[in-house]
Structure formats: C-alpha cells, structure tokens
Amino acid sequence: MKTSIATVSLSGDLREKLAAIAAASFDGVEIFENDFLAFDGTPAEVGAMIRDHGLEITLFQPFRDFEGLPEPQRSRAFDRAERKFDLMQELGTDLMLVCSNVSPAALGGIDRAAADFHELGERAAKRGLRVGYEALAWGRHINDHRDAWEIVRRANHPNIGLILDSFHTLARGIDVETIRAIPGDRIFIVQLADAPRMEMDLLQWSRHYRNMPGQGELPITDFMRAVAATGYNGPLSLEIFNDQFRGGSPKTIAIDGKRSLLNLMDEVRRAEPALAIDVPAMPDRVQVEGVEFVEFAANEEEAAELGMLLSSMGFSPQARHRSKDVVLWRQGGAEGGINIVINTEREGFAHSSYLVHGTNAYALGIRVEDAQATVARARALGAEPFEQKHRPGELAIPAIRGVGGGVIYFIDSRSELARVWEIEFEALPERATKSAGLVAVDHVAQTMNYEEMLTWVLFYTSIFRTEKLPMVDVVDPGGLVRSQVIESEDGALRLTLNGAENRKTLAGHFIAESFGSSIQHLAFRSEDIVATAAVLRKLGFKPLEISPNYYDDLEARFGLESSLLEKLKVFNILYDRDEAGEYFQLYSTNYGEGFFFEIVERRAGYRGYGAANAPFRIAAQKRAIRPLGMPKR
Numbered sequence: 001m002k003t004s005i006a007t008v009s010l011s012g013d014l015r016e017k018l019a020a021i022a023a024a025s026f027d028g029v030e031i032f033e034n035d036f037l038a039f040d041g042t043p044a045e046v047g048a049m050i051r052d053h054g055l056e057i058t059l060f061q062p063f064r065d066f067e068g069l070p071e072p073q074r075s076r077a078f079d080r081a082e083r084k085f086d087l088m089q090e091l092g093t094d095l096m097l098v099c100s101n102v103s104p105a106a107l108g109g110i111d112r113a114a115a116d117f118h119e120l121g122e123r124a125a126k127r128g129l130r131v132g133y134e135a136l137a138w139g140r141h142i143n144d145h146r147d148a149w150e151i152v153r154r155a156n157h158p159n160i161g162l163i164l165d166s167f168h169t170l171a172r173g174i175d176v177e178t179i180r181a182i183p184g185d186r187i188f189i190v191q192l193a194d195a196p197r198m199e200m201d202l203l204q205w206s207r208h209y210r211n212m213p214g215q216g217e218l219p220i221t222d223f224m225r226a227v228a229a230t231g232y233n234g235p236l237s238l239e240i241f242n243d244q245f246r247g248g249s250p251k252t253i254a255i256d257g258k259r260s261l262l263n264l265m266d267e268v269r270r271a272e273p274a275l276a277i278d279v280p281a282m283p284d285r286v287q288v289e290g291v292e293f294v295e296f297a298a299n300e301e302e303a304a305e306l307g308m309l310l311s312s313m314g315f316s317p318q319a320r321h322r323s324k325d326v327v328l329w330r331q332g333g334a335e336g337g338i339n340i341v342i343n344t345e346r347e348g349f350a351h352s353s354y355l356v357h358g359t360n361a362y363a364l365g366i367r368v369e370d371a372q373a374t375v376a377r378a379r380a381l382g383a384e385p386f387e388q389k390h391r392p393g394e395l396a397i398p399a400i401r402g403v404g405g406g407v408i409y410f411i412d413s414r415s416e417l418a419r420v421w422e423i424e425f426e427a428l429p430e431r432a433t434k435s436a437g438l439v440a441v442d443h444v445a446q447t448m449n450y451e452e453m454l455t456w457v458l459f460y461t462s463i464f465r466t467e468k469l470p471m472v473d474v475v476d477p478g479g480l481v482r483s484q485v486i487e488s489e490d491g492a493l494r495l496t497l498n499g500a501e502n503r504k505t506l507a508g509h510f511i512a513e514s515f516g517s518s519i520q521h522l523a524f525r526s527e528d529i530v531a532t533a534a535v536l537r538k539l540g541f542k543p544l545e546i547s548p549n550y551y552d553d554l555e556a557r558f559g560l561e562s563s564l565l566e567k568l569k570v571f572n573i574l575y576d577r578d579e580a581g582e583y584f585q586l587y588s589t590n591y592g593e594g595f596f597f598e599i600v601e602r603r604a605g606y607r608g609y610g611a612a613n614a615p616f617r618i619a620a621q622k623r624a625i626r627p628l629g630m631p632k633r
C-alpha cells in the first residue's frame with residue numbers, strides 16, 4: 001500500500017508540512033499548487049526537499065476549468081497546461097489532476113470534453129506525463145465519477161486516466177458499486193476523505209469539513225472496497241480540506257492520517273478476503289470485555305481525601321501493593337466489581353503525572369481477550385507504547401499512551417495478568433464496610449480540547465471494536481461543550497469524549513486547571529439507584545444538589561408517579577427515558593479542580609447517557625464550585 005497526503009491537509013508552511021508527512025512515514029505527497037506558490041524556493045528545490053524527506057510527489061494539483069471550453073479560452077487552457085507541465089517536470093512529478101470545469105463558459109458535451117482530453121494526453125505523452133480527471137461534486141457539467149469515467153474512456157489515451165475522490169462520490173450519494181466496473185489501471189490516483197453528514201452546499205461542505213477516513217460518517221469502507229475490487233493498487237492519498245486541521249498540529253494530523261489509512265485498508269482486507277490487499281498485518285479490532293481498573297495518581301493528603309470520598313460511596317481499601325505506595329480500593333460484583341487504584345509513589349510515571357496535573361485518574365485498565373495482541377494492533381496503528389521499569393515480582397502490564405498523555409493498560413485472562421491483584425498486591429485486613437451496590441464502571445468521561453476530539457475518536461474506534469454515536473452539544477452556562485460517545489455494542493466499554501471550546505465551561509476550566517486533557521468523571525453502575533442513594537446517605541456521601549425546578553419539569557415531561565418523583569427529588573437523582581428504557585443519575589460534588597463521580601442505573605436497555613440532563617447537572621456543579629476567575633483560596 002502506497003500512502004500519500006495532500007499538502008493542503010496540514011497547517012504550516014511547506015517545510016513544516018513535509019517534515020510532518022515524512023515523520024508519519026507516508027510514501028508520498030500531493031503538491032497543492034498554492035502551497036508551492038506560497039513557498040519561496042524554486043520548483044527544483046522543492047522537488048529536492050521532498051525527495052530528501054524520502055517522499056515522492058504522487059500528484060500535482062489542481063488544474064482547473066480545462067475541458068469543454070470554446071475558443072479562444074480553449075487554446076489558452078492548453079497554453080496554461082503546458083506551463084504547468086513545465087513546472088511538473090522541474091518538480092519531478094508525472095501526474096496532474098484536472099478537476100471538472102466549474103466555469104459558466106464551459107460548454108458541456110461528453111465528446112467535446114473527451115476530444116480535449118485526447119489532445120491533452122498527446123501533449124502530456126510527449127513529456128512522459130500523465131493527466132487524471134476528477135469530477136468535482138459541484139462541477140458545472142461533470143459532477144459524477146461515472147461521467148468523468150465515460151469522458152476518460154472516450155478520450156481513449158494511455159496518458160489520460162480517472163481520479164476518484166471519495167468525498168465527491170459519497171457526498172452526492174452515488175452508488176459506489178459503479179466503481180467496480182472501472183479497470184483499475186485506468187484509475188491514476190485515489191483521493192480519500194470522510195466527512196460528517198451535514199445539510200449544506202457541497203462546495204462549502206467539501207472545502208471546510210472533510211476529515212480523515214473513519215472520523216466522519218460517510219461509507220468510506222464501501223467506497224474503498226469497490227476501488228480495491230478494480231485491482232487499483234496505486235497511491236491512496238488523503239485530501240482533507242478542514243478548517244480545524246489547517247490550524248492544528250501538522251504532526252498530529254499527519255499521524256492521524258496514517259492511522260486512518262492503515263485502519264481503513266485493514267478493514268477492507270477483512271471485508272474482501274478474495275482480494276490481495278497490501279497492508280501490514282495486524283490483529284483485528286479488539287473486543288473490550290470491561291474496565292478492570294482506574295488508577296489515580298495523588299499525594300498522601302489528597303489520596304486521603306479521595307479515600308474518604310470513595311468510602312462514602314461504599315468502597316473500601318482491600319489490598320496494598322507489595323512494593324509500592326499503591327492501594328487497591330474495591331466494591332462489589334461477583335465478576336470483580338470495581339477496582340480503583342490510588343498511587344502515591346514518589347517516583348515513576350504516576351508521580352510525574354501527579355506533578356504535572358495534580359491528583360488525577362491518569363490510567364485506565366481495560367480487560368481484553370489478548371493484551372499483547374491489543375498492544376500489537378495499537379502499535380501497528382501508530383499508538384505510542386508505554387513501558388515502565390518493573391521490579392522483580394511485578395508484571396509487565398502491556399500498555400499504550402492515551403488521552404492527555406495518560407496510560408491505558410490491558411489485562412487479559414489468558415496470561416498471568418489475570419492474577420495481577422494477587423501477584424502484585426497483598427490483602428489488607430477486612431473492614432466492615434457497607435457496599436452501596438455499585439457493580440461496574442458504566443462509563444469513563446474524558447475531557448479534552450475540542451480540536452483533539454477527532455484524533456481520539458479515530459484512536460479508539462480503530463483499535464477497539466467500538467462505534468461512535470452522533471456528536472451532541474451540551475450547553476454549559478459558559479459555552480458549548482461537544483460530547484461524543486464511543487461504545488462497544490454490548491456496553492463493555494463506554495467512553496464519553498467531551499470537547500471544550502473555551503475555559504469558561506466546566507470542561508474548559510478542568511483542562512486549564514489540571515493542565516491538560518484527562519478523565520474528568522467516572523460513572524459507576526448500580527442495579528438499584530434508590531437503594532444505593534439511601535446507603536450513600538448513611539455513609540455521609542454529599543450528592544450534587546439539583547434544582548427543585550428540574551423536578552417540576554420532570555413531572556411535566558414524563559408524567560412520573562408522584563412516589564417515584566418524590567424519591568428522585570429527595571436523593572437528587574436525575575431521570576431520562578428513551579424508546580427502550582429508563583436512566584437514573586446521581587452525582588458527587590466536585591473533587592479537586594472539577595473531577596467528579598456519577599452513579600447511574602440503566603433500566604430495560606436504555607442506551608444513552610442522559611444528555612438532556614447535562615445542562616442542569618453542569619449548572620448545579622458550577623453553583624457548587626468557587627466562582628470562576630476567583631483566586632483559589
């Protein structure tokens with residue numbers, strides 16, 4: 001598989017873009033003409049710079065408004081083409097993209113366009129160059145790859161071929177199966193881009209909202225399966241016009257791009273076993289079995305406070321690490337229940353994390369079938385491995401880096417990892433602690449800057465067998481927060497990614513105060529939230545107080561029985577309902593700079609996360625913390 005990316009996809013000047021593209025180990029690059037024009041080096045220097053990075057120029061583009069013109073514009077278009085051919089030869093590339101004409105002067109007519117391309121093919125052939133034709137979704141006469149292909153076919157010239165761009169085909173909803181009939185060797189390059197579904201003008205949608213395959217909602221795997229079936233084996237080139245990427249980190253975006261191509265082709269290979277797909281071997285997407293533990297980094301004082309909060313939720317310290325200042329808190333559940341690890345070591349990664357972020361949930365332990373295979377897949381997709389020196393008697397737990405530089409550990413039941421709690425920990429004397437009926441981690445909420453969300457969406461969905469739900473807007477009194485759910489079908493892994501656009505939101509405040517993205521809340525599941533709430537009250541748990549107005553509205557919206565409504569109100573429980581079932585939520589007050597716990601009960605297959613309640617919960621949390629902008633103490 002030859003991978004390529006258009007310079008237009010990244011921010012920075014040409015030098016920065018090329019460095020990022022090379023660092024992400026792409027094979028080639030599409031030179032977007034404006035990136036060249038804005039650069040102050042000669043074409044030969046640019047060509048040399050690209051080759052010095054070990055990259056090849058897969059395409060020079062775009063050449064606009066060429067086909068179907070009347071004279072004298074027609075002759076001028078050929079003259080323009082000759083000038084660009086000169087430039088291509090100096091740069092050292094043999095393929096030019098002509099996108100379909102959008103000019104009102106264009107006359108239309110398939111044979112007229114084919115004749116123009118035949119002549120262009122003759123001129124290109126004299127110089128050993130090739131030209132590919134791409135249908136823009138908003139082309140004046142040609143806006144469908146089927147028509148572009150018909151023109152290329154009738155042009156009947158070996159130096160004229162077709163260029164497919166997933167965006168233009170999928171945005172118009174054109175049946176991708178029509179691609180299968182095109183001979184693969186007549187396709188000169190394939191451009192790939194995904195996008196969120198939006199009701200808007202095609203040009204605006206294309207120029208501002210494209211994203212990497214797998215980050216959007218277009219059926220890009222179906223598109224690529226059809227392309228693969230043609231026998232095409234040329235470069236797969238990302239061409240992503242995205243306002244956010246233009247201002248983002250070129251390094252990160254390039255890495256995301258490479259990940260998106262590897263993941264896409266891995267998926268295509270699995271879906272089309274009869275085709276020879278050249279993509280590095282990697283284990284399949286990983287089925288998550290559950291959250292095995294969450295680990296906090298803290299100092300002793302804050303660990304004691306956290307312990308008090310955990311105690312008030314029915315947790316108790318049950319084991320101590322054999323050689324480290326690490327304590328395992330646990331509650332409930334025949335299948336292991338919930339494990340919370342508090343790490344107060346004065347050295348190592350957890351300590352570094354504490355020094356940077358303060359007390360924080362820096363690590364997530366995920367239960368999978370095969371921990372080594374999970375890391376193998378993650379690494380094949382460019383994830384950063386995490387390794388830390390371990391002492392004799394400690395397990396080397398396979399791990400990778402996650403959101404905000406945190407760690408994701410993997411535990412499986414096929415190796416000694418299954419016995420990690422026995423091997424590394426010794427039991428503490430039993431304490432008569434009352435369980436509050438919390439049985440599992442329901443979901444983990446990670447807060448990040450809005451710009452990071454697509455990176456982590458792709459990270460999680462490419463490594464794990466998970467899907468993303470449509471993004472929802474959550475209104476915070478200080479601004480909008482975007483919330484994106486990533487979940488496995490059976491709910492064994494549920495993540496909510498919350499993207500903050502400014503610091504006035506609770507999420508934005510959390511990022512600013514804890515110096516980066518991280519887990520902001522953990523939701524535990526109860527099978528009877530009213531019973532849980534009653535125990536919590538006895539244990540001294542302080543719930544987040546919800547406005548009485550909320551309960552008046554609940555009654556109006558759902559017509560709940562007054563006895564239930566009364567219980568919800570007494571215990572500050574929030575309520576939601578979907579087609580399947582009901583949802584109950586109870587929140588802790590904030591711990592530290594905006595971290596909190598949630599307790600939920602899902603009844604009868606409720607699938608959501610209570611998004612409708614989020615604004616009221618956030619408003620209550622904001623009432624409960626110090627006024628924003630005020631000094632800490």
Ligand SMILES: O=C(O)c1ccc(O)c(O)c1
Pocket residue numbers: 061062097099134136165191206207239
């Ligand atoms: O938006 C454009 O004009 C444009 C140009 C070249 C392309 O390959 C493309 O897909 C879009």
Ligand SMILES: [Mg+2]
Pocket residue numbers: 134165191239
């Ligand atoms: Mg294109």
